Amino acid sequence: MAIDKPYLDIPGTTVFDAAQSLKGYWLNQFCMSLMTADNRARFLRDERAYLDEWEMSEVQRQSVLDRDMNVMIALGGNIYFLAKIGATDGKSFQQMAGSMTGMSEDEYKAMMASGGRPIDGNRYVGEAQ
Amino acid sequence: MNARVSASVYTSHVPAIGAALDNDKTAEPHWEPLFAGYEPSKVWMRDNTPDAIVLVYNDHATAFSLDMIPTFAIGTAATYAVADEGWGPRPVPEVQGHPDLAAHIAHSVIQQDFDLTIVNRMDVDHGLTVPLSLMFGRPDSWPCPIIPVAVNVVQYPVPSGQRCLNLGKAIRNAIESYDEPLNVQVWGTGGMSHQLQGPRAGLINAEFDAAFLDQLIADPANLALKPHVDYLREAGSEGIELVMWLIARGAMADLAGGSAPTVEHRFYHVPASNTAVGHLILAESGAETP
Numbered sequence: 001m002a003i004d005k006p007y008l009d010i011p012g013t014t015v016f017d018a019a020q021s022l023k024g025y026w027l028n029q030f031c032m033s034l035m036t037a038d039n040r041a042r043f044l045r046d047e048r049a050y051l052d053e054w055e056m057s058e059v060q061r062q063s064v065l066d067r068d069m070n071v072m073i074a075l076g077g078n079i080y081f082l083a084k085i086g087a088t089d090g091k092s093f094q095q096m097a098g099s100m101t102g103m104s105e106d107e108y109k110a111m112m113a114s115g116g117r118p119i120d121g122n123r124y125v126g127e128a129q
Numbered sequence: 130m131n132a133r134v135s136a137s138v139y140t141s142h143v144p145a146i147g148a149a150l151d152n153d154k155t156a157e158p159h160w161e162p163l164f165a166g167y168e169p170s171k172v173w174m175r176d177n178t179p180d181a182i183v184l185v186y187n188d189h190a191t192a193f194s195l196d197m198i199p200t201f202a203i204g205t206a207a208t209y210a211v212a213d214e215g216w217g218p219r220p221v222p223e224v225q226g227h228p229d230l231a232a233h234i235a236h237s238v239i240q241q242d243f244d245l246t247i248v249n250r251m252d253v254d255h256g257l258t259v260p261l262s263l264m265f266g267r268p269d270s271w272p273c274p275i276i277p278v279a280v281n282v283v284q285y286p287v288p289s290g291q292r293c294l295n296l297g298k299a300i301r302n303a304i305e306s307y308d309e310p311l312n313v314q315v316w317g318t319g320g321m322s323h324q325l326q327g328p329r330a331g332l333i334n335a336e337f338d339a340a341f342l343d344q345l346i347a348d349p350a351n352l353a354l355k356p357h358v359d360y361l362r363e364a365g366s367e368g369i370e371l372v373m374w375l376i377a378r379g380a381m382a383d384l385a386g387g388s389a390p391t392v393e394h395r396f397y398h399v400p401a402s403n404t405a406v407g408h409l410i411l412a413e414s415g416a417e418t419p
Contacts, residue, residue, distance in 0.1 A: 006358040012329030013366050017285040025195055032194045035213050070327065079326040079367075080190040080283055087215025093144060094402045097330040108331060112400045113159070116333025117324075123362050 011125045016078040024076020027064075030054040031081035040088045069100050130310035132230070134301055135179060137377040137390070138170075139345070139409040140263055142186060142318045144255040145402035147219050150262050163406060166396035167263045173393055173410060174264045178272050180311040181227045183234070183300060184257055185278045185376045186318045189214070192251035198284050199246035201296060203238075204253075204277035205231040212252035221258050221267075227274035230307055234276065237303035243296055253277060260318045263408075282319065282370050287357065293372045294353040297379020304380070317377030319370025321397075322363070323404035332365040333405045338397060341371060342407060346392060349378045367404075381411060388414050 007015045014020065021028075030051070033039050043050040051061040063071040064085060072082055079096075086096040098108030111117060121127055146163070149155055155164045191212045193199065209224040235247050257277055265272060278300075281287055288296075297315065304313050321341065324332040341364075344352040353375055360369045383389045390411035398406045 006356075007361050010329070010362050010366075012327045013324065013361070014327055015285055015361065015366060016283065021195060021284050028190070028195050032190065034215055035191070037213070037217065040215070073326055078190065078283060081195075084190075084215035092148070092402065093325060097325045097403045100327055100330050102328060111331055112333075112403060115335070115399055116322075116403075116405070117329065117331040119332065119334040119337070119363060122329055122332060 009125045011122060011127070014073050020076045020078070022076070024078065026055045027060045027072065027075060027077050028081035030056065030064075031077070031084045034084040034088050043088060067099075069096060073100075132304045132307040132309055132311035132313050134304055134315060134380050134382070134413065135312045136177060136314045136393070136410060136412040137381055138260075138264065138314060138316045139374050139377060139407065139411075140260050140316070140318055141320055141401065141404060141406040141408070142256045142259040143401040143404045143406065144214070144259065146406075147255050147259045147262060148216075150267065151220055163398050163401055166398055166406075166408065169394050170264055170396075170408065170410060171266055177412075179314040181230055181274045181276060181313050183276045183278055183304070183313060183315045183380075184260065184318070185280060185316060185373050186256035186260070187282045187370060187373065188251075188279045189254050189256055190283060191254035192248070192279070193281075195284075198281050199279070200281045200288055201243060202246040202248050202279040203231060203235050204248050204251060204279070205235060206249050206251070209251060209253045209275075209277065211258060212254045214254050219255070219258055221262060222270045224253055224257065224261075224271060224277075225274045227276055230274075230311065230313075231276045233307050234300060234303040237306055238296070238299045241299040241302060243299055248279070251277070256318060260316060278376070280373050280376070282372065287369055287372060289357070290353040290355050290372050290375050293375040294349060294379040294384070297376040298384055300376070301380040301385060315377045315380040317374035319373050320364070320368055321371060321405040321407040322365050322368045324365030325367050325403055327366070329365070331403055333399055334363050334365070334368075335397075335399060335405065337363045338405050338407055342395065342397070342409060345374060345378055345409070346411065349375065349384065378411075382413050382415055390414055
């Protein structure tokens with residue numbers, strides 16, 4: 001019997017389940033390596049060389065170079081792992097989360113200050129906004 | 130005389146709250162209302178400092194990478210270093226454990242059929258240190274030992290609400306069978322509604338959060354039946370952290386046939402960074418002192 005995934009119809013959301021984890025194992029483990037100052041400095045000095053040390057796919061490496069968090073998540077990244085890339089860049093969680101929404105940093109900040117993204121219209125894929 | 134559970138404390142553990150504290154930004158307009166909501170909590174904590182805290186939180190890819198993902202882990206170490214999550218370690222005191230009580234809880238809870246992972250060395254991240262900062266401010270050392278209980282809410286599947294409530298009951302049994310008259314609090318952290326990933330990032334559902342707090346206080350047994358997908362859909366992909374609050378709630382007397390707790394403090398604020406912040410203090414109302 002296939003695994004029941006009742007969360008697939010939630011819009012704009014990738015649930016980090018076993019299938020995603022399998023895809024993103026090395027991408028996420030690379031992120032773990034950024035938990036020391038030495039590795040962060042080495043990564044920033046030559047990102048390409050650092051990424052080549054990890055058994056990631058080329059598209060995964062490119063998504064890191066591009067800092068495209070939506071692509072990283074589609075390729076199996078998990079936000080708590082990917083956050084270490086943002087931390088290395090000196091970014092906050094708000095800047096990272098906002099970067100995935102298609103909004104500018106100021107627009108996202110303003111949305112949060114006014115109570116966040118509303119739930120109405122955001123429960124199901126295809127739901128009218 | 131044995132140990133007893135005196136209260137449970139619930140709070141979000143947003144990393145930006147730690148950064149605001151550590152960088153002296155608590156008086157800024159964005160942060161002032163949030164920290165004001167915790168002022169009564171700090172006063173309450175001063176008057177009700179326990180002998181130990183069982184602190185339920187989740188590790189955010191800090192101690193546990195994708196190499197090992199324990200569903201429930203208990204720390205039995207004497208000390209826990211403050212983790213470097215990528216921004217450098219928070220400038221907060223090292224966390225002291227309570228190895229003897231922790232080992233007793235592990236022993237008792239495993240014999241009550243929960244397969245806890247026992248952790249003798251781990252760094253603790255914002256999930257554990259931000260609640261300490263909110264409740265204790267910025268002391269030179271934390272005022273009591275902490276027993277970390279880490280719950281996997283990062284990779285699915287995460288434990289069910291019912292499993293979490295039952296674990297809380299087992300932790301209560303364990304504490305009450307410890308042969309020293311300790312005053313113990315159980316904390317549940319994480320949440321409330323928030324989503325940190327994808328085009329739906331920034332989701333907040335204040336109505337869901339208010340109903341969750343109401344039901345956590347008055348009807349936890351039924352709240353425990355809420356399916357995961359309801360949290361994901363209604364409270365955001367990271368809102369699933371709220372299942373951890375049920376562990377602390379399960380440790381209260383009313384779920385073991387005693388009387389209902391009293392609400393010492395309730396606070397809700399939107400936003401801290403991407404997240405709705407919720408906070409509760411529930412104290413045991415029973416007059417029974419061991």
